[in-house]
Amino acid sequence: MRVAHLEVACFRNIESASLDFSDKVNVAFGANGQGKTSLVEAIAFLSSLRSFRTPRTGDLVMEGKEASSICATIEKDGVSRVIEVVIGKGFRKVAIDGHPVKSASQCLDLFKVVATSPDDSAVLDGGPEGRRLLLDRFCSLLDPQFIMVSKKYEMALKERNEALRTEGFSPDALDAIEQALSGAAMEVLRHRLKAIDELGAKIAPILGSLGGEALGVQVSYEASWLKGDNYEDAMLRSLVANRKKDQALGYTQFGPHSDDIRVNILGFSARGRASRGQRKLLILAWKFAEAALIIEKLR
Structure with missing residues (x-):
């Protein structure tokens, strides 16, 4: 191609x-x-x-x-x-x-494109939303259906947030919304974790070939709400447990929309610790890993 x-x-x-x-x-x-x-x-x-x-x-x-x-x-x-x-x-x-x-x-x-820009390395030092976007773009490349999966989650999340802000909203109706949101969260997480596993296996050797073998890079997914292997059940339990707090705040605190991707070097988080040169090397290895995985998929 x-x-x-x-x-x-x-x-x-x-x-x-x-x-x-x-x-x-x-x-x-x-x-x-x-x-x-x-x-x-x-x-x-x-x-x-x-x-x-x-x-x-x-x-x-x-x-x-x-x-x-x-x-x-x-x-x-x-x-x-x-x-x-x-x-x-x-x-x-x-x-x-x-x-x-x-x-x-x-x-x-x-048409699948892996692109990088001079600003990409800042993602490693910024807030979690940038790292989620980085991962979600790759999820879409791996499987274009992720676009619809992500939209489904966003729509369910918006519906719950609106329900939380509506005084006197039916608890039974909120139960149904949370069930749908939990199912959508499971699908988002399934795609993200698969992508993280595949990227993690590629980034370290690629980084080594670029001269960064001593960094000991590790990539992992962080979700404070995720307990156990049943993603849908874990999300539902988190929603139910935090419903009162979420109602007081007017939004859903926990879920895939609040998760983070942790990149470690030398046993510590790269965020706030990695030098500018190390961040550039890490993001370059990340993008090379994306390209390698897409090529493998196309073959």
């Missing part, structure tokens, strides 16, 4: 670009601010329909323009496919071979 041809218009600071790519290694070079990262961002956007730099799609449109467009010819198993995306202020149109796309999972099924 490779990008054979790419056309970009009014995307970030790229007014117009038409590029043919080699089937080997391609290198983009130039001065700062010329659009190298934006070019990578455009390619990655075709895969996940999300930017790795901003949650606001409108930011991708060149200043003063109505919309931006990305079109790529993808060669896979000897067959050429075309992905087209038009992004505007408040809208997005996506097509594969001229047919409208309803879900990002359709693009991920066709």
Whole structure:
């Protein structure tokens, strides 16, 4: 699978670009601010329909323009496919071979991209939401159905939070919502733990090949609510046990939305302890591990 041809218009600071790519290694070079990262961002956007730099799609449109467009010819198993995306202020149109796309999972099924940016290493030192996003993006690459699994959990979580803030809400109805939320949490956790296990097995040897073998890296999943191997039951027990506190706060404290990914080096958390160089090395090994696992899956 490779990008054979790419056309970009009014995307970030790229007014117009038409590029043919080699089937080997391609290198983009130039001065700062010329659009190298934006070019990578455009390619990655075709895969996940999300930017790795901003949650606001409108930011991708060149200043003063109505919309931006990305079109790529993808060669896979000897067959050429075309992905087209038009992004505007408040809208997005996506097509594969001229047919409208309803879900990002359709693009991920066709075209998988592992991308990194200069800001990625900061994820290791920031809050848990950045590390969850890093893992969830990889879960979507491994299995595009994770997008729907994640949305299902988010919808159930929103429903419970609204119920918690509603005075006099029926306890029986809340029981039903919590049952649904627990089932959705189980599915999210199943995908995340599988991804963590596979990444953990790859990162250490890759890091060693990059000169970081002495770091003794370990990657693990942290969920304070998770007790035992029955994920759905553990989530339900946590929801029931914390219902009164959650009602007082007006939101759900514990669950996959509050979990963290712990990266240890030399027996200690990399967060707040790893040097800038170590963080860059760790995130590079993480991304190489993602790429290796995706290649294995495609084979």
